[in-house]
Amino acid sequence: MNKLYLRVKELAAQKHVSLAKVERDLGFSNGIISTWKTGKASQDKINSLADYFNVSTDYLLGRSKDVKDPVAYFRLDTSGLSEDQISSMKSELADYAEYLKHRVRGDK
Template structure:
């Protein structure tokens, strides 16, 4: 069964036994071994996926991506001068972009100094 084999493989990759994973997920030590005979409750599957830092779809064999990402979201560096900054669908004026970049630099500097 894909669920058990993937759970074992990822646990091993993380340096954990199935008992360790179950206990960290708040389940009884041997509960994951029963998944070969009985399907787990969705909340238990989610807890185990969280412990292993993978998606439930990965454990179930629905995807080969351990951590599915949303294609809707993009990561863009605000400090990149080539990034087009916009608000409410309208491009931000260049002088305002520079003010935002200055503020971003200030925040980064504060975090580096430990002043969150």
């Protein structure tokens, strides 16, 4: 079964919405998500789903296992970097996101 279909089904369940509701919310044709069990989705549909569920397209497509992987979310090019460098980048991005969250809230 297609990873995209499985991820969408999982994310919809976590959000407590049906696949039909996701389709209606996004203006997709009725039953389109079920066709992805064996077929492919268009890039615009994948992008819409990523925005709807607030995940990266890499996560939806099974290229990333981490739903909140900042490197995948921002589609950063990591070619030429070692695993340690990528890990460091993820950690620094997560720290920066936390800093921004507190700054926006006005925390000290």
